[in-house]
Amino acid sequence: MRFLRPEAVWLLLGALPLLALHLRRLRRRVVPVASIHLWRELAGAGAGRTGFRRLREAGALALLLAALLALTASLAAPVTGAAATRARSLVVILDASVSMNTRDGDATRFESGRAAARQAVARLAADDDVTLWLADGGAWVIAEPTADRGVIARALDGARPTLAPRSLDRALALARRALSLRRVRATLLVISDPGGAASLADEDEIAIAAVGDAAIRNAAVLGVTRTESGVRVHLAQLAGAPGERTLRVTVDGETVAELPAILTAGRESSLDVLVPERVVGASGILEARLVPPDDFVDDDANGLILRSAAPLRVVVTAPGAKVAPFLLEALRAMPSIVDADAALLASPDAAAGVLAAADVVIAEGHLPAALPADRPVLAFLDGPQSVPKPLLWGVGSHPVLDGVNLAPLRLDRALPLTAVASEVVLVDSASGPLAVAGETDGVRRVRLGFRAAASTLPLEPAFPLLVLNALRWLRSGDTLPDAVASEAPIRLSGVLPEQIDSLLMTLGETTTRVSLGPDRADPPAPVPEPGGARLLRLGLPGGASLGTTVVQWRLPRGALDADGEPRPLQAALARLPPPLPPDAPFHRLAPFLAAAAAAFLLLGSFLLSEREPGSRGAGSPSAA
């Protein structure tokens, strides 16, 4: 049975004045008398007996209250039969958290959950209403209570999973709150994966359905960083046992490397991938992807934008701006490294603005007076302290000397140098270091204590290689990070900032352009994200691509829960109210209750009308 108008219950407040009147009736002024038998004779033998009177008054009150109750029930329009269960309500809460993105076979868990929701809705009668909630970190109503199946279908079709953590408890609480405000009793159907279903307690009014396979496997490419000869790919097995996976590295879609991915359950690993020389110097998007895809495909790939190998702009200073020809020849021999045509020849007293325009300053003789402190320098130094024919007795190990054979090197004179703590001695002699290389405050410098013309170096094949290595080493001193953690700011400095005008930050499918502007000293604020993805692209003017990007997926361990007992969908659907036949009869009880109310009222009024003696007429039995 149910009540079509339950708001009629407010009528029961009418019991309060009835009780008040009854209590008032009970209280009468007490008058002691010598004897009541004269009064009793006057009023009649049966009247005034305390016990009977009280019984009569209590009975009258009970009948009036019963009449009120019956009247209230009648006005509340009770019905039995099919009407008692007609127009039921179903509330579906669909889990859209990150774990629902897991793929089981041909469909993701979310897609399976959506199909389950459709199945549940199809079981209802035509006038039953459905409310759809989506739980994705918060809780949202995507379809308000409606019996329109088209609205429900469109809401389900448009629902998408997110990368947010699970929030079924919150969604359940909000759904219950909404039902209490509607004063409706409904069946709640929660559709989630095994982990989400296990997080909910069994309750009579809640049917819980778990979709998806409890056992999942997920490996992720955490990040890609540059190395000298290629890239380093960081991997992790985040869920399940590692399977046979292959790491495929592509540059602009072209596969440059494929090799087995070594994964260990519960541990992070890294894989160094050699990238061809031609690719290293190129610009484009490098992607490292695990194939075949696992149960969670969104974190199977990562990548970066390769650094653009733009030629260096150099300024060569020499006394009188007369640069040694072989130095110029060496510079011209490396067009991929140096834009020789754009090189500036200047004297050592060139203005700071001229020198500041260079990526690298090459100095012959002595360092320019106005050398900016942040310019890398390759210096062939000379001075009055030069010593003739120094005895060379050591060559250090340094990237500048990679492949350079200095054994035949002979120096006419050389200026001994003083190596600071951060510098490495490249060439040592009995007179002291003659060549050093080092980085101070982020600025790299190579200092040779001799001029090329004062040595046999130009005659050696090592000379251009030395210059090439030095320039490469000097150029790689920019501080653009190879990798950026999701919560760390990006610091830009060195030669690249002028070429970067903005950052494109992509979160999921949303891309936001962050302009660097004149206040580049202010790094952009970190973007908080709930374990999602971030793609950073450095947008450059003129279409040139430069810089390093990091695509990082960091899905927390356990985000894809694999634990939980099976909660079959059919078992959950079986707890929903069964469909009703369309012509099921029902019965209205209001007329019967109204008749009962009238009867109680008549009886109660009759008992109350048996007034106290004193209001009767002459027919009183003991009238004088």
Added chain:
Amino acid sequence: MSVLLTPRMMDRLTRLDVNPRRAAGGGGAGDRLAGMAGVGSLFREHRPYAPGDDLRYVDWNAYGRLRSLNVKVFEKEENLDALALIDRSASMGEGHGSKLEVALRVVAALGAVGLARGAAARIHAFPDVPGRRVAVRSIYRGRRDIDAFIRTLESVTGGGTEPMGTALRAAFPRVRPRGMAMVLTDFMDPAEGAGGWRRAIDYLVYRRVRVAAVHMVSAEERDPGALGAVRFVDSETGEEVVIDVDEKMRARYRAHFESHIREVRAYLRAKEVRHVVFEAGMTEDDVVRRLLAIGLIK
């Protein structure tokens, strides 16, 4: 208990006399002239001899002179051993202005007059109430006992709920009524039944005690006023009755009460019991005036 009679009233009362003719009679010869022919020592008159008269009372001196037979008639002596049966139940009330006070005042007045004339008086207050027994002497006789008599009456307090018939029947073996008995009560007990007042009156009449009944009423009993819906509580039994006393009911009750008094009087009269009505709140002057009016004292 308040002072029943002032010294002024006492002095006045001792100069009055009881009129036993107006009271219910006793059974034996006594000191008081009954006002009736009978056996006694005071010559009253001659009357012609009738066959059967006692020859001892023939006046032979008169025969010698008149040569006709005449017998002497003497004044009958009354036995004024009066017993006052005072109803002190809860319905009689207590304290100043109550029916009990007036009843005690009536007994005090009559007792003062009678004792001053050499009569004997006894007091019994009923019902017995444990802890409130009235310390009475077996008999008060003569003028010298007037003060004790009055003090005894002034010590009577109210209380008790035993019906009159039951209380007196229990008391009579100890308090033997003889001569004259005066019952002072409000007749609010049921008339019938083992405890009814009729049984008590019948017993006294059966014992050939000359009984007078003083019916105590109160103004509230005669006319309760328009009280509205009230709960009457019996002062003796605690029973309750809820009655709406409007003007109509009030008139009916007044008539019923008067009818009750008439019923009591009718029954008593049938038993040759004198019935007088006294009202609560009567002062000593009211009481004495009333006693004079109805002829109980002269």
